Amino acid sequence: MIDVVYFAWVRERIGLPREQVETNATTVAELIDELSAREERYALAFSDRGAIRAAVDQTLVDLDAPLKGAREVAFFPPMTGG
Amino acid sequence: MGVRVQEGDFDLAAELADFGRGAGGIVTFTGIVRNNDAGNLQCMEIEHYPAMTQRAIEDIANEARSRWDLCDLLIIHRYGRLAPGARIMAVATASAHRADAFAAAEFLMDYLKSRAPFWKKEVTSDSAEWVAARDADEKALKRW
Numbered sequence: 001m002i003d004v005v006y007f008a009w010v011r012e013r014i015g016l017p018r019e020q021v022e023t024n025a026t027t028v029a030e031l032i033d034e035l036s037a038r039e040e041r042y043a044l045a046f047s048d049r050g051a052i053r054a055a056v057d058q059t060l061v062d063l064d065a066p067l068k069g070a071r072e073v074a075f076f077p078p079m080t081g082g
Numbered sequence: 083m084g085v086r087v088q089e090g091d092f093d094l095a096a097e098l099a100d101f102g103r104g105a106g107g108i109v110t111f112t113g114i115v116r117n118n119d120a121g122n123l124q125c126m127e128i129e130h131y132p133a134m135t136q137r138a139i140e141d142i143a144n145e146a147r148s149r150w151d152l153c154d155l156l157i158i159h160r161y162g163r164l165a166p167g168a169r170i171m172a173v174a175t176a177s178a179h180r181a182d183a184f185a186a187a188e189f190l191m192d193y194l195k196s197r198a199p200f201w202k203k204e205v206t207s208d209s210a211e212w213v214a215a216r217d218a219d220e221k222a223l224k225r226w
Contacts, residue, residue, distance in 0.1 A: 008129055008201035009212050058134035060197065074131060074199075078215035081159065081200035082113055082171060082191055 002067070004031070006045075007076035010052070013045035028054045029063045031073060046075075053078055083147070083155045085139045087130065089162040094172050102154040102176025109183040111191060113170040122206045128161045128170070131199035135159075142193040146175070149189070149226075150182040157190065161200065192222045 005018045025031035032049070035042045046052060054061055055074040067073065086092075094112060102108045117123045143155055154176035164170060173190045177183040202213040 005131070007131055007199070008203070055131070055134060055199070058131070058137060060138075072133070074134070076131070076199065077201060077212065078220075079196055079199055080202045080213045080215050081198040082195035 002070055003072040004035075005072060005074045007074065009077055010045050010075045014041055023067075025067055027063070027067055028056065028061060028065050028073065031067060032063065032075075051077055083143065084157070085136060085143055086158045087132075087135045087139065088158065088160055091160070091169060092158050092172065094169075094174075097156060097158070097172070098174060101156060101174060105153045105176035105183075106178040107180045107183050108154075108174060108176045109180070109187045110172065110174045111187055112172045115164045115166050115168045115170055117166045118204060118206065120206070122208070123166050124205045124207060125163045125165050126168075126170070127163050127203040127205055127210075129201045129203070130159075130161045134199050138198050139194065142190060142197060145193070146186045146189050150175075150177065150186040151179070152177050152182060152186055155186070155190075157194070159194065159198065159200065163205075189226055192219075192226065195219050196223060 001020050001022055004021045006014050011017050023031055023034055025034050032046050036046045053076055054063055056065055056070045057072055115126045139157055152175055156174040159171040173187050175183045175186040196219050204211050204213055
């Protein structure tokens with residue numbers, strides 16, 4: 001089980017801020033595939049992969065990053081700080 | 083060196099009272115919520131990733147310290163609902179020489195914009211829209 005957290009419009013489209021997910025995914029991209037196959041709201045949130053950023057255990061990663069040992073994966077749009 | 087992520091306002095003058103002792107110069111930047119072109123902004127809602135924000139900013143700060151000769155550095159970034167005119171964030175850098183202080187401050191601003199986990203939502207009298215990241219912000223990172 002891993003914790004999956006969502007922020008900004010990814011959170012709004014999926015409709016929840018956090019959930020626990022049972023997954024066989026070995027990469028972040030595979031996790032997106034699994035989630036997208038679940039329900040339309042996930043497919044909608046992840047429809048533009050180029051607009052999705054991810055962090056594994058609070059570190060920014062590319063979508064092809066491995067999930068081995070990960071406890072928390074976050075999905076969010078490009079950041080707009082400053 | 084200090085990195086603070088907070089909901090409340092800050093007083094930059096007070097923050098700088100003991101900042102950068104012995105430096106040759108201090109550069110500061112304060113980001114402020116500006117109204118939109120239509121002039122109907124009610125507030126900017128700033129969401130962040132609490133488990134990640136502090137460390138992400140500290141990593142950016144450490145990168146700046148490794149690149150430039152800084153004797154002090156301060157970053158404050160707010161979250162929550164901020165009205166037009168409110169302070170959002172501030173960066174201060176202190177160095178023996180101004181070139182390092184200016185360059186480090188610009189570097190920090192560029193990285194905070196695109197690599198610190200904050201998201202802004204613009205709430206107006208008739209809509210609420212997430213602010214989109216700009217290509218120019220991503221390009222700004224490439225100069226470093």
